[in-house]
Amino acid sequence: MADTIVSPKPLETTTPPGAEVVLSVQGVSKTYTNGTKALRDVSFDVRRGEFVVVIGPSGSGKSTLMRSLNRLVDVTSGAVLVDGESLTKAGGARLRAVRRRVAMVFQHANLVGRLTVLQNVLHGRLGHMGTLAGMFGRYTEADKQTAVDLLREIELGEHMYNRAAELSGGQKQRVGIARAIIQDPSVLLCDEPIASLDPSVSKVIMDMIFQMATSRNITAIVNLHQIDVALRYATRIIGMHKGEIVFDGPPADLTAETIERIYDTPVGELMIGEELRGER
Numbered sequence: 001m002a003d004t005i006v007s008p009k010p011l012e013t014t015t016p017p018g019a020e021v022v023l024s025v026q027g028v029s030k031t032y033t034n035g036t037k038a039l040r041d042v043s044f045d046v047r048r049g050e051f052v053v054v055i056g057p058s059g060s061g062k063s064t065l066m067r068s069l070n071r072l073v074d075v076t077s078g079a080v081l082v083d084g085e086s087l088t089k090a091g092g093a094r095l096r097a098v099r100r101r102v103a104m105v106f107q108h109a110n111l112v113g114r115l116t117v118l119q120n121v122l123h124g125r126l127g128h129m130g131t132l133a134g135m136f137g138r139y140t141e142a143d144k145q146t147a148v149d150l151l152r153e154i155e156l157g158e159h160m161y162n163r164a165a166e167l168s169g170g171q172k173q174r175v176g177i178a179r180a181i182i183q184d185p186s187v188l189l190c191d192e193p194i195a196s197l198d199p200s201v202s203k204v205i206m207d208m209i210f211q212m213a214t215s216r217n218i219t220a221i222v223n224l225h226q227i228d229v230a231l232r233y234a235t236r237i238i239g240m241h242k243g244e245i246v247f248d249g250p251p252a253d254l255t256a257e258t259i260e261r262i263y264d265t266p267v268g269e270l271m272i273g274e275e276l277r278g279e280r
């Protein structure tokens, strides 16, 4: 697979200098029950408005990290703070409140196929509603209007009453993004959002994630396999290797040497686009 869907020129960053920390990962380790150490003492802070891309070879712990940030995975030690509140220690209603601030876009969108596109977007509001109201789908008029507006923004307005199962892969992912955005999160997690899409659709999806997050000042953390895409969009890149962070900095600092350290492979043997081989 040639991973050259966009040229490696970083977009303008909108990160305000000195913005507040919205996500703090403090000494996080994760050992699965089979003994695999997926994360080893991982620490970093992310500020409002940053667009962070996490790269690393298969098995380096990117998905485990992502899933630790919304507690789909319980960490073995360390802490994750969202807007200063502990996600790792919270339980019950507090946990629900903290998780509400973290939205996720999945590789396969994870929509409910038998429901309409509009209902799928509205699902992003469930965390804000009481159990009964959520069970009976009693969304507020404001929520419904926001969902319709978002669907128009992502150019799926005419499909809002279609069943989600009828959409293409790229359209489903757009709905997944709208569902995450309507949650009004502080942090948007995207776990390999373009891994199952072709290059032209991938560009549309990455542009959409970037635009929707940065225009709303939502901090985004995106797992990607494609280094050239990471360089194009990221305001900051985190490189993982065997469960550890081995690079954390701006795209301009990602040298060929660093790429080799992250992937444990000579740059010439990686499919990263010609520009990156000679010039970095």
Ligand SMILES: Nc1ncnc2c1ncn2[C@@H]1O[C@H](COP(=O)(O)OP(=O)(O)OP(=O)(O)O)[C@@H](O)[C@H]1O
Pocket (backbone or CB within 6 Å): 032, 033, 034, 036, 037, 038, 056, 057, 058, 059, 060, 061, 062, 063, 064, 065
């Ligand atoms: N549920 C699990 N139980 C046991 N081991 C797991 C589990 N999930 C992941 N692992 C292991 O943890 C390590 C990190 O996996 P993870 O999926 O986080 O890596 P990744 O960088 O996201 O990989 P990929 O790019 O292939 O998705 C790997 O060795 C993996 O086999």
